[in-house]
Amino acid sequence: MKVTFSSDHALHSPKTFLSSGKLLQSPEKPERGEILHAAALASGCEIIAPIDHGVGPAASIHTPAYIHFLQNIHARWQELPNASEEVIPNIHPIVRSDSYPSSAVGQAGFHLGDTACPVGPGTYAAALAASHCATTAADLVLAGESVTYALCRPPGHHASADLAGGFCFFNNSGIAAQRLRKQHERVAIIDVDLHHGNGTQNIFYRRSDIFTASLHADPAAFYPFFWGHAHERGEAAGLGYNFNLPLKHKTADAGFLEGLERVLEQVEAFNPSAVVIALGLDASEHDPFGGLRLSTEGFARMGERLKALDKPTVLVQEGGYICDALGPNLEAVLGAYR
Numbered sequence: 001m002k003v004t005f006s007s008d009h010a011l012h013s014p015k016t017f018l019s020s021g022k023l024l025q026s027p028e029k030p031e032r033g034e035i036l037h038a039a040a041l042a043s044g045c046e047i048i049a050p051i052d053h054g055v056g057p058a059a060s061i062h063t064p065a066y067i068h069f070l071q072n073i074h075a076r077w078q079e080l081p082n083a084s085e086e087v088i089p090n091i092h093p094i095v096r097s098d099s100y101p102s103s104a105v106g107q108a109g110f111h112l113g114d115t116a117c118p119v120g121p122g123t124y125a126a127a128l129a130a131s132h133c134a135t136t137a138a139d140l141v142l143a144g145e146s147v148t149y150a151l152c153r154p155p156g157h158h159a160s161a162d163l164a165g166g167f168c169f170f171n172n173s174g175i176a177a178q179r180l181r182k183q184h185e186r187v188a189i190i191d192v193d194l195h196h197g198n199g200t201q202n203i204f205y206r207r208s209d210i211f212t213a214s215l216h217a218d219p220a221a222f223y224p225f226f227w228g229h230a231h232e233r234g235e236a237a238g239l240g241y242n243f244n245l246p247l248k249h250k251t252a253d254a255g256f257l258e259g260l261e262r263v264l265e266q267v268e269a270f271n272p273s274a275v276v277i278a279l280g281l282d283a284s285e286h287d288p289f290g291g292l293r294l295s296t297e298g299f300a301r302m303g304e305r306l307k308a309l310d311k312p313t314v315l316v317q318e319g320g321y322i323c324d325a326l327g328p329n330l331e332a333v334l335g336a337y338r
Contacts, residue, residue, distance in 0.1 A: 008129035009153035011122025018115035028167040033153040039327035043334040050132035057135040066162035076104040086118035113165030127169035134172035138179035149315040157197035173278040188272035193280020196228025211270040217291035218246035253298035281320025303336025
């Protein structure tokens with residue numbers, strides 16, 4: 001399997017993470033990328049550098065104002081008196097249709113949805129490199145590869161068209177799906193991350209050409225809280241083209257794999273000609289977020305079932321945080337595609 005990976009991922013090294021009012025070190029560390037890179041090598045994958053596609057692929061699903069914000073906000077922030085090292089929002093609009101501010105503080109509140117996505121000096125470059133990984137992996141599939149793996153960091157599925165959140169800046173899975181639309185009329189995004197892919201849902205919520213499906217811990221008491229519920233089915237032309245399956249917290253292999261079958265029933269009824277797998281590994285029983293209880297064997301079985309779809313496939317790395325099982329869980333999934 002060909003794997004796209006950029007060392008530029010390490011340029012994003014967030015220092016802060018506000019959780020339950022407590023200031024912590026972010027779990028979305030550069031070491032994640034290195035662990036996953038080592039696991040891909042151990043799986044016998046061919047690592048290739050992504051092609052620099054510029055900002056075009058990101059601009060295919062993100063707004064100009066948002067991209068301009070990410071490009072410039074850190075430098076603007078440093079000009080503020082007593083500015084923090086990283087850009088962290090402290091005020092947010094009540095609704096997204098409120099006025100768009102001109103100040104750096106106001107725009108940070110508009111475009112950064114929570115305190116899990118601080119912007120540092122290298123954040124934009126790292127996020128852009130991740131978008132290149134997703135785009136290059138999709139292009140390889142368009143050129144004839146049956147499956148590729150985009151080892152993206154930072155992750156992307158919580159990022160919507162003009163809003164970062166949950167460690168995510170550019171929606172890499174969405175970028176890959178949009179790229180696949182160059183040859184495929186119907187593309188499905190299957191999100192198996194611990195957390196609901198609310199950004200992906202938001203981007204495609206009114207579209208019928210890209211079906212979005214997410215299997216995740218019940219957001220009633222888990223991030224992202226406000227999205228990911230079963231009644232969210234899409235709107236306008238997209239009504240019926242979004243499917244969410246929340247799982248009870250601490251669900252283990254049997255319940256997760258049963259849920260996956262329900263998700264895949266919907267995907268197969270959509271009949272896509274290509275799929276994107278938003279590959280979160282944080283459903284692991286050993287992941288520090290602890291929402292679900294999938295074993296390494298469970299990840300292997302998940303990979304086998306996804307391979308059985310027998311569609312051109314782009315695997316895009318989402319969550320999965322530092323623990324002893326992180327590398328083995330990735331190897332389990334990639335091994336299913338051999």
